[in-house]
Amino acid sequence: MDQEPVIVTRELRKVYGKISVIDGLNLEVPRGSICGLLGRNGAGKTTLLKMFVGLTRPTSGEGRIFGLRIDRSAERIEIRQSAAFVSEDKMFPGTATVAEIIQFTRAFYPRWRSDLAEEYLRTFDLSLNTHAGKLSKGARCRLALLLAMARGADLLLLDEPTAGLDPAIAEQSLQALVSLAGQQEITVLFASHQIAEVEQIADRVCMIEKGRVVLNDSLDELKSSYRRVQFVFESKPPAAAFENAHEDGRTLSLLVKRNPDEVVARGTSMGAQSVDVAPVTLKDIFLEHMNGAGK
Amino acid sequence: MFWKPSAGSGVPIYLQLMEQVKHAVETGALRSGEQLPGIRKMAEDLVINPNTVAKAYRELEHEGVIELRQGFGAFVTKNGAAAESRERRRMQNAQVVVKGAADHLAALGLDEQQMRRLFETEMTRLRESSGREK
Numbered sequence: 001m002d003q004e005p006v007i008v009t010r011e012l013r014k015v016y017g018k019i020s021v022i023d024g025l026n027l028e029v030p031r032g033s034i035c036g037l038l039g040r041n042g043a044g045k046t047t048l049l050k051m052f053v054g055l056t057r058p059t060s061g062e063g064r065i066f067g068l069r070i071d072r073s074a075e076r077i078e079i080r081q082s083a084a085f086v087s088e089d090k091m092f093p094g095t096a097t098v099a100e101i102i103q104f105t106r107a108f109y110p111r112w113r114s115d116l117a118e119e120y121l122r123t124f125d126l127s128l129n130t131h132a133g134k135l136s137k138g139a140r141c142r143l144a145l146l147l148a149m150a151r152g153a154d155l156l157l158l159d160e161p162t163a164g165l166d167p168a169i170a171e172q173s174l175q176a177l178v179s180l181a182g183q184q185e186i187t188v189l190f191a192s193h194q195i196a197e198v199e200q201i202a203d204r205v206c207m208i209e210k211g212r213v214v215l216n217d218s219l220d221e222l223k224s225s226y227r228r229v230q231f232v233f234e235s236k237p238p239a240a241a242f243e244n245a246h247e248d249g250r251t252l253s254l255l256v257k258r259n260p261d262e263v264v265a266r267g268t269s270m271g272a273q274s275v276d277v278a279p280v281t282l283k284d285i286f287l288e289h290m291n292g293a294g295k
Numbered sequence: 296m297f298w299k300p301s302a303g304s305g306v307p308i309y310l311q312l313m314e315q316v317k318h319a320v321e322t323g324a325l326r327s328g329e330q331l332p333g334i335r336k337m338a339e340d341l342v343i344n345p346n347t348v349a350k351a352y353r354e355l356e357h358e359g360v361i362e363l364r365q366g367f368g369a370f371v372t373k374n375g376a377a378a379e380s381r382e383r384r385r386m387q388n389a390q391v392v393v394k395g396a397a398d399h400l401a402a403l404g405l406d407e408q409q410m411r412r413l414f415e416t417e418m419t420r421l422r423e424s425s426g427r428e429k
Contacts, residue, residue, distance in 0.1 A: 034344050175342045182335030182345035199302035203346045220307040220350070227419075261423040276412040277419045279305030 004067065006031050006155055006187040007052065012061035014047055014211075021047045023211030024061065029189055029204070034181060036198030036219075037191040038286055039208040045191040046088060048208070049157045052189075053085040065155065081109070084153035088160050090144040094133030098126055098143060111152025116180070120146040123172050137164045145173055149180055158190035162197060170194075174201050199282045207289050214289045219282070226280045227260040228253060231272035238270050244288070255280060255288045296324050297332075299341050308343055312351040317360060320371055321383045331361060331369040 007029035014022040022044045029035050039045050050056045052065055054076035065083055068075040092101055098121075106112040121128070124142035135143065141164055148156055156177075162170040178201055180186060189206075192198050198205060198219075205222060207215040215222075230253040231237065237252035239245050242263070245254040252272075256263045264275055296319055300311040319325040331337070334352065338345040352369050355361045362372045400410050 032346065034346070171342060175339055178342060178344060179335065179339045182338045196302050200308075200342060201344050203344045220309060220347075223305060223307045227415075261419055264419055265423065275416055275419075277415045278412050279415065281303045281305050283303070 004031070005029055007063075007065055007189065009063040010061055012048075012051070012063050013059045014044075014051060014056065015059040021211055022051070022058070025208070025212055027206060027213050027216060029187060029206070031187055032185050033204045034177075034188040034202050035190070035204040035206055036202035037189055037206050037208065038193075038195065038198060039191075040290055043208045044211040045208065046159055049085060049159050049189070049191060050087075052157055053080055053083055055085070082153055083155040083157060084148035084151055085157045086144045086148045086159060086161055088163065090137075090140040092132035092135070092140065092143065094131065096132050097128065098130050098132070098135075099128035101132060101143065102128075102147070105147050105151070109151040109153075113150050113152055117146060117150040120150060120176060123176060124169070138166065138169060141165055142169065142173065145176070149176060154186055156186060156188045156190070158188065160192060161190055162192070162194060170197070177201065195281075195283045195286060205282065207286060209290060215285070222282070222285060223279070225258045226285055227256050228276075228278045228280050228284065229256050229260055229263050229267070230254075230276040230278075231267040232274040233270075233272055237272075241266070241270060255284065297337070297341060300343060309347050309351040309354065312337075312341070312343075312348065313355055316351070316355055317382075320360060321386070325371050327371050327373045327377075329371050331371070333368050 005028040007027060009025055009027045012022055012025045012027075013020060025044070025048065027048075037045050037048075047056060051058055051063060051070060054070060054073075058071055063070040065079045068079050070076060070079065096104070102117060106114075106117070120126075120142075124139075124146060126139060126142055126146065130139075132140070132143075141161070145158075145161060148158070161177075162173055165173060174197060177188065181188065190198075190202075202219055205215065205217060205219050206213060230251060233250050233252065235250065237245075237247055237250060239247040239252055242252065242254050245252050252267070254263070260277055264277065267275060297312070297315050300308045300315075302308065304311070316325070316331065325331070331352070332340065334345050334348045337343075337348045341348075352361065352363060356363050356369075359372060359374050361369045363369050397410060400413075405413075
């Protein structure tokens with residue numbers, strides 16, 4: 001049972017009008033992992049997270065959270081007890097104070113952690129008496145994170161959790177998140193445009209494009225298997241001999257997954273004068289996949 | 296003693312952390328029998344994933360540098376410290392070779408990026424030739 005992934009989807013699809021926002025998406029997120037969800041604007045990240053907590057329903061396909069089906073209303077209620085969702089907009093009723101919002105929220109969750117809520121109030125620099133309408137964008141983000149992280153959820157679904165936070169507060173939020181992950185077993189799926197923060201705290205990365213998963217792997221695995229190989233030839237490079245190679249004058253560069261040696265040997269046998277092999281960052285891998293999908 | 300790993304470097308964070316621990320043992324910042332920070336503390340201090348810290352610790356245990364005692368934490372082993380001091384001498388000797396090469400390349404006007412790439416290419420060549428022998 002413990003090995004069963006927390007999130008599983010099979011051919012999940014969400015159609016708005018004629019547009020498939022989620023287009024046959026297959027995803028698994030293992031228990032206890034912190035998974036960064038990367039994709040361009042409109043790739044379907046927010047729709048996906050919303051579907052997981054029942055804020056929008058799949059058109060077809062299957063999705064399970066802790067084995068519970070996201071398309072059945074009775075099971076959705078159970079999912080919402082164990083999964084916390086922090087949306088991108090983070091709206092609160094303007095006339096309520098921070099204290100009232102916290103009291104209101106905790107009433108729904110028997111596993112509420114008052115100790116953590118107090119700790120986050122301090123680290124996130126939130127004051128109990130402030131009216132939500134007076135909170136800055138950054139403060140609303142911090143309050144939303146506090147509510148999600150203090151409720152004792154086993155799964156956190158975060159949509160751009162640090163968007164609008166200054167770098168110091170963003171780092172504190174990430175620190176609170178890894179600290180929570182160190183204390184209790186939680187699974188985190190967070191959508192982000194901050195590739196650096198995904199690289200910093202995620203152990204898995206999922207990239208989606210046009211509603212489909214284009215990559216889903218362990219971050220360490222990605223970093224150890226991908227290499228950038230660049231060849232320089234005497235004349236026009238044999239670009240057709242390599243998949244997804246970028247040709248620029250007499251140079252040919254390509255991102256290689258696994259076995260750069262084989263590619264290097266092939267380039268050398270085709271008369272490459274010079275060969276460079278360099279490690280790649282997550283950003284390189286991201287751009288490569290997004291460019292590939294855009295072709 | 297430990298600093299935040301560089302996320303964008305292309306080197307997996309657990310490997311960077313392993314290097315830091317080994318370096319701490321090599322330099323004597325951590326001695327035989329001394330305790331490393333707990334997984335949660337280390338994850339919090341460096342703002343990295345606790346699973347990543349756990350992975351680095353497991354690998355270090357596998358290499359015999361540290362010992363994980365259930366419920367007590369991670370400690371530098373005697374062998375680890377001794378091995379690291381042998382390793383340190385070996386690395387000091389190797390460092391001289393690399394320093395000579397780096398100085399030479401710098402004198403030829405190569406920048407850091409170029410040297411790195413050359414080194415990486417040589418590593419690939421080594422892997423390739425050892426692959427052929429098998």
